[in-house]
Amino acid sequence: MGLLDAVNKTNTKAVKVSERYLDSSYKFYRLKFFKHFSISVSLLFKTIIVGGLGFMCAMLSAVALAFYIGESTGNYPLGFLLVGVGFMVLSIIAYLFRGVINNMVIKKLSKLFFN
Known part of the structure; x- marks a missing residue:
């Protein structure tokens, strides 16, 4: 009976250790998920706030630049057209470098998420 009691005692200890390990x-x-979730939500809110303010700044600056160019040339539609063409050129450049932008975003997010 001593051997069976020893095996039973060992099994009981193994079950307790396994339960503690699983817990x-x-x-x-759960903590790791919370950490990554809170980092992601924080990044999202910061991006929305900073992006929104940056967008408003860029649009107001673009309107001011368009009025300035229009006043300088004496033709307001030409000023707005030139600013629009400038934005189109920036859009084309961003489109051409979209792969580089994707790689930068993936690298930055992977450092945040997997470390």
């Missing part, structure tokens, strides 16, 4: 793993992954 600890569950808590760890």
Whole structure:
């Protein structure tokens, strides 16, 4: 009977250790998920706030530049046209470098997410 009691005691200890391991793993992954989730939500809100303010700044600056060019040339539609062409050129450049932009974003997010 001594051998059976020893095996039973060992099995009981193994079950307890396994339960503690599973509980600890569950808590760890819950905390890790919370960390990544909060970083992602924080990044999203910062992007929305900074992007929105930057967009408003760019649009107001573009209108001011269009009026300035229009006043300088004496033709307001020409000023707005030139600013529009400038934005189109910037859009084409961004489109041509979209692969580089994607790689930069992926690298930055992978450092945030996997570290």
